[in-house]
Each structure stands twice: as C-alpha cells, then as structure tokens.
Amino acid sequence: VPLAGKICVSIAATGDVSLLKEQADRAFSLGADFAEIRFDFVSPNRMQAAIDAVRGIRSKAVFTLRSKDQGGKFAGSEQERIEWLKKLAEQKPMLLDVELDTIKENDELADFLEKTPILVSWHDFQQTPPSDELAEILSEMRIYSNYVKVVTTAKSVEDSLRLLELYERTTGLHPVIFAMGDAGIVSRILCTIVGNAPFTYTSLEKAVAPGQLTVKQMRKLYDRIASRT
C-alpha cells in the first residue's frame, strides 16, 4: 500500500470573500485533498457571502470559526459565534471544527450538532503538555466525535516526537495531532506517515499558523514517499 498522506489547505478568509472558492480550487489543483475555511477571518457582515462562496466545495471542506481564546479572529460576540456555528453546520461541510471548550460549555449547541460530523479541537499556544494530560483531553473529546484535533506548541523536536507517539493511544479515533512552531514541522509532516492522521494542515502561500508548510511543499514530500512505498 503506498503511504499517501492527505493534505488539507487552510484558507484564512481575508479580503474579498468571493475569491474563496477560487483560492480553494487553486489549492486543489496544487495537490490539496481538502480545504479548511477559516471563517473567523471574515467580518460578521460578510459571513453569509463567504458561506455562499464556498457552497460548491463544502463536501471537501472543514469549516472553522475559531474563538479568540483558541487563537482565532472572530470579531463578534460569543453568542453570535455560536449562532454562526449552527449556520455553518446547516451547510453540511465534510467536518465542522468546534473547540472542545465550546461544545462542553454549550449543551444546546452539542444537541444541535448531534447529527453534524464535527472535528473537536484543542490548542495550546505555549507548550506541549505531558502526554498523559493530552491523552486525558483526547478521551474527553471522544464523547463528541471520532474526529479530533490536538495542536500544541513545540519547544524542541522532542515535543514533536512525543506527539507522534501519542498516536499509539488513539484507538478508534481519526486524530489530527501535531505541534506548531519550527520544532513542530517534523510532526506536521509525519502525522500522516508515522501517525494515522487523516490529513495534515498546510497553507496556500504564506503560512497561516507558525511552521505550516505550503501545500506545494507538502505534496512534493508526500508524492515522493508514496512513490517509494
């Protein structure tokens, strides 16, 4: 079996939202398998236009409306964010990204999303906590979905290697686990190769998050690996 890692391109919806689909299509033509649309970069009054713009690619898309305390940019209130999350869910994207804290603290949202395929996410922008703590977070996430995303910050390559070992503790899950920062690049590349991440995140051109490779760089690496297996 060729070891063919899948690639998701993260698109920060800044500027003209009518160009969102063109950006995603360009990423697909460069070798991305999926696109994450970061709706939190859209100003609230352009949200509906952005949703309309990406309707055609929603079956290959992760929709994300990241909260500020998890590193996002959404300018509206938390109540507005919850309402938009529901509207995003109604679009039936491949996956809707919802932070663990958001879903834990909003029973009504959890109920609303019962039938939506969600990617439960958790971020640490300071460090990579001990593996036992991360395993604990993963088991909390399991309650809500089999698709889980844990992103930490690597201070050394050892942090990356430790995250790659964490995949051994994710039976039954589709986990996307990697670290941000330069020392995290190893985990971004190997999460689909050493780990069984369903995809890794990349950028279209400029990195949206620290340490992100471009879709072109990652595609090249993964194609070479696939051709050798």
Next chain:
Amino acid sequence: VPLAGKICVSIAATGDVSLLKEQADRAFSLGADFAEIRFDFVSPNRMQAAIDAVRGIRSKAVFTLRSKDQGGKFAGSEQERIEWLKKLAEQKPMLLDVELDTIKENDELADFLEKTPILVSWHDFQQTPPSDELAEILSEMRIYSNYVKVVTTAKSVEDSLRLLELYERTTGLHPVIFAMGDAGIVSRILCTIVGNAPFTYTSLEKAVAPGQLTVKQMRKLYDRIASRT
C-alpha cells in the same frame, strides 16, 4: 515493500577506546544497522588500540578520521592523518569516509584507495549552498565513489526540503545528503524516506553533531513508518 530506513550510529571515540565495541554493540541492540567510528576523537597514541577494539564490527562500520577543516578533531598532522587513513583502509571497513578535498589533493592516497569502498564526504558548517553548486560537488564526488555524503547547515526548513529534492539529481549514486542544525532534523529523518539515502546518522545518547536524533528515537520513527507501509 515496507519503507525501512537504515540507521547508522555515530560513535565519537572519546575516553576508553577499549569500550568502543561495547558502545557499538549497544547501539546495534537499540536498532542501529551500522556504526560510524569517529577515529578523529582518538589521541594519536591510542589509534592502534582503537582499531583493534572495533575489528569485530568492521563489516558494519563506517571508519572516519575527519580533518579539522571539515569539522573533525584529529590532533596530529595532515601527513599523519593520511597515513592513518591508509591503515584504516587496510582494515576493510564497510566504508571508509574520506573528504572530497583530501582525495582530490592526494593522488597517491587516491591510488592507494582504488580498491577500498569509500564514502566521499563534504561538509558546510555555515549554510546550505544553492542546489546547482551541490550538484556540481556531487558530480566531482562521482569520480571517486558511488557512496557520497553531502552535509550542510540548514538555516530554515526550506533548506531541508531543498536537500531532499537534490536526491532527484543523484542517479546511480548512494547518496547521504542532509543538513545539520534544528532546521535540518526534517532532512535527517526523511533522507531515507523521501530520498534514497542508504542510511541516516544518529547518536548513541548525546548528539555528536547538531540536530542528531538518538538511535532509539530514529528507530521508533522508522519502525512506525515500516509498519504502515
């Protein structure tokens, strides 16, 4: 075909040379396939003892007596180094590491090593030169051996990715190409996976060169990759 990267452990022969074989055996038991013995760490009056100590593992060994201007530690004169290189060659190790400059500048040594399997090496401790320059160096190396080693210093992960692309320009060679430094770790791991390096270098415990992973860390990664292919 499982993608099974091979691992060479680099052993700096410091301290009691009679322990060299024990160190190599420990590395083999931890999953190393080959051992590089860095004879340049040995004081000249202990060289013969060091050679005797590793006789039993020479068929799995790379013998290296690195010159000072290529980052080595040998304390004797250049003429002494050349004489020891010949004695190391007579041991018939799996590979004898000889710097490109050394062999270029010593026709007599080049003649002497005609029948010795050598690994022609070149290092840059400052940067990763443009790929065309590196390709030029590779074609100079080809004259002396199919086993070639090009090691640069990565200032960014882009340097690592560029080196991995250089493998596409090595037809007919067994190239070991990677970068030192934290940003080079990606290339140390992937040189046998994305590239076709016959092996990657690791340390037994503490890193001998900047960015080196331990044999244990690398073995774990490679075993996981092999089990997934």
